Amino acid sequence: xxxxxxxxxxxxxxxxxxxxxxxxxxxxxxxxxxxxxxxxxxxxxxxxxxxxxxxxxxxxxxxxxxxxxxxxxxxxxxxxxxxxxxxxxxxxxxxxxxxxxxxxxxxxxxxxxxxxxxxxxxxxxxxxxxxxxxxxxxxxxxxxxxxxxxxxxxxxxxxxxxxxxxxxxxxxxxxxxxxxxxxxxxxxxxxxxxxxxxxxxxxxxxxxxxxxxxxxxxxxxxxxxxxxxxxxxxxxxxxxxxxxxxxxxxxxxxxxxxxxxxxxxxxxxxxxxxxxxxxxxxxxxxxxxxxxxxxxxxxxxxxxxxxxxxxxxxxxxxxxxxxxxxxxxxxxxxxxxxxxxxxxxxxxxxxxxxxxxxxxxxxxxxxxxxxxxxxxxxxxxxxxxxxxxxxxxxxxxxxxxxxxxxxxxxxxxxxxxxxxxxxxxxxxxxxxxxxxxxxxxxxxxxxxxxxxxxxxxxx
Numbered sequence: 484x485x486x487x488x489x490x491x492x493x494x495x496x497x498x499x500x501x502x503x504x505x506x507x508x509x510x511x512x513x514x515x516x517x518x519x520x521x522x523x524x525x526x527x528x529x530x531x532x533x534x535x536x537x538x539x540x541x542x543x544x545x546x547x548x549x550x551x552x553x554x555x556x557x558x559x560x561x562x563x564x565x566x567x568x569x570x571x572x573x574x575x576x577x578x579x580x581x582x583x584x585x586x587x588x589x590x591x592x593x594x595x596x597x598x599x600x601x602x603x604x605x606x607x608x609x610x611x612x613x614x615x616x617x618x619x620x621x622x623x624x625x626x627x628x629x630x631x632x633x634x635x636x637x638x639x640x641x642x643x644x645x646x647x648x649x650x651x652x653x654x655x656x657x658x659x660x661x662x663x664x665x666x667x668x669x670x671x672x673x674x675x676x677x678x679x680x681x682x683x684x685x686x687x688x689x690x691x692x693x694x695x696x697x698x699x700x701x702x703x704x705x706x707x708x709x710x711x712x713x714x715x716x717x718x719x720x721x722x723x724x725x726x727x728x729x730x731x732x733x734x735x736x737x738x739x740x741x742x743x744x745x746x747x748x749x750x751x752x753x754x755x756x757x758x759x760x761x762x763x764x765x766x767x768x769x770x771x772x773x774x775x776x777x778x779x780x781x782x783x784x785x786x787x788x789x790x791x792x793x794x795x796x797x798x799x800x801x802x803x804x805x806x807x808x809x810x811x812x813x814x815x816x817x818x819x820x821x822x823x824x825x826x827x828x829x830x831x832x833x834x835x836x837x838x839x840x841x842x843x844x845x846x847x848x849x850x851x852x853x854x855x856x857x858x859x860x861x862x863x864x865x866x867x868x869x870x871x872x873x874x875x876x877x878x879x880x881x882x883x884x885x886x887x888x889x890x891x892x893x894x895x896x897x898x899x900x901x902x903x904x905x906x907x908x909x910x911x912x913x914x915x916x917x918x919x920x921x922x923x924x925x926x927x928x929x930x931x932x933x934x935x936x937x938x939x940x941x942x
Contacts (some may be wrong), residue, residue: 492542500544500907501731507551511686512559520529526560527854533661536617537654543645543734546653553661560611561668567608568673612680622655623689636771639703639738646712649740652697656743659690665748678755685934687756688763690747695775696808697744705781706774715781723749723782745782752779753787757840758866764816766834774839784839788816791835795871796834802875820875824886829854829879833864833871846874852905853889853898857880893937894922 492500515524522528529552536549549723629648633640642649666677679685696707705713722745729739751760792809795818795838799807806821815837829849836842843865846857860878863869889898892907893916899906900919907917914937918926923942927933933942 487747492544497731500548503877504544504548504731507548507555510555513558526556526611529556530560530611530614534615537658538618539654540647540650543650543653543739544731546650546657547729547731547734550657550661553658554664556595557661557665558668559594561665561673564610564612564669564676565671565673567610568676570673571605571608578605591922607676607788609836610676610680612662612677615658617685619662619684619686621657622651622658626649626655626693627689630696630731632772633696635692636703636706636767636774638696639698639700640696641700642697642740644735649737649839650859652693653734653743655693655759656697656747658751659686659747660743662686663747663754664726673757674755674806675867678758681754682759685756685759687751690751690756691760691763691775691932693811694744694747694751697740698748698778699738699741701743702741703774706777707770709770709773719745720782722746741920748778749783752783752840755868757868761841761843761865776841779841780839784835784837788835788839791871792816793902798872802879805875805879806840807875815932818871820878822879822882823929824853824882825897825920827851827853827904829882831857831860831875833874846878850874852903853907855885890917892917892919892922894926902909911935911938911940911942914938 501610510735511525512520512524520526533549533552537546629651630640642652665682666674669677682832697717699719701716702719705716705839722742726746727739727742729742733739751757764772767775778817788811795807795809804822807818807819809818813819816835816839818833818835823829829851831849831854832847834845834847836844843861846860846864848854848857855878857878860869860874863877886898886906889906891898892900895901900921903919907919907920909918909920909923910916911918914935916935916937918936926936934940935942
């Protein structure tokens with residue numbers, strides 16, 4: 484059915500497609516015979532067939548079947564990517580170990596360049612997202628051309644059902660959302676590979692531009708109202724946070740593109756390409772930027788921040804020595820992580836803007852002289868879609884590393900001064916030990932000398 488070229492379907496075809504779309508989420512790909520899983524029904528072959536169906540000018544019901552198939556196999560493709568990366572990482576480690584062994588026995592053995600590891604500097608393996616590169620690029624170009632007379636955040640376009648523009652828009656939005664749904668399942672190092680893929684191909688930039696032009700007129704009216712008198716169209720809120728449940732009949736009407744555009748907008752700003760979407764938004768004119776910001780405030784910021792907080796609460800056990808708390812003050816949320824260091828409490832606060840994620844989160848360091856700077860954490864949160872758990876873990880390690888690498892004051896025998904909390908800064912030029920200024924002043928007063936407490940040289 485996915486390879487059917489028809490643009491007009493009978494009622495029998497529509498009934499069959501409706502049943503297939505309903506059945507696809509329950510398919511067990513792992514139960515398929517191994518010879519088929521490695522051949523015509525492999526994950527790559529099925530993904531390529533579905534992507535081609537979304538690219539070709541086919542009936543919306545056929546595109547919906549391809550969309551359902553991509554979503555049903557998203558986790559399988561993800562696991563295959565994770566396995567590929569795991570094998571590649573293992574080979575890289577083996578190559579480094581082999582290189583070290585060869586260096587030990589290099590004297591008199593072989594010529595220049597002989598014995599170099601085959602895996603040295605090897606690029607990561609191609610992941611499943613590469614299957615969608617060409618279809619997405621073609622669909623981006625076609626959709627952008629079809630909407631060339633429409634300006635994002637200024638005008639909306641209601642497509643004529645079953646027209647070429649409607650089919651192109653449906654195919655592009657469905658494929659983009661399917662790719663996002665797969666990426667949203669990723670964890671660990673795979674996330675960073677997906678982020679790099681999105682950044683390289685600028686998926687989010689195109690997705691922002693196209694999805695904003697396909698939003699329902701009522702949504703755009705709210706976004707462009709600088710007076711705030713237009714009520715929030717709350718009936719659309721669910722389309723942002725969950726993929727719309729479109730029927731085969733619903734795929735044939737104009738509103739299907741609008742529903743998918745809302746989910747695609749979420750995918751652009753909340754997915755792996757969030758930094759690209761943020762850059763695209765920053766380049767807009769003032770009025771259009773305000774409109775996009777208003778949409779983010781109304782439909783994205785609150786549920787996405789709640790999602791971050793829920794993930795932090797579920798994984799707070801990974802921060803056993805820290806006290807973690809989340810709070811929401813109006814539309815702005817913040818997460819706090821407090822740790823005890825030498826009987827002192829240091830707290831990091833990550834603040835989420837009311838326009839999150841168009842405005843990146845900010846890590847506010849504690850007003851403590853021993854606390855490290857947090858600029859690198861802001862970069863991690865903004866450009867790597869960093870999780871709060873990982874941000875807090877990295878900050879805790881940085882705090883402990885900074886304090887443990889500091890010298891101990893041999894007057895109070897502490898790294899942090901008991902009163903000020905500062906690290907030792909006064910250096911003895913003879914023995915190179917450092918002392919807290921208040922401790923050294925107290926030592927000078929008590930001893931009536933200005934000598935180093937250890938080497939006795941004069942300050």
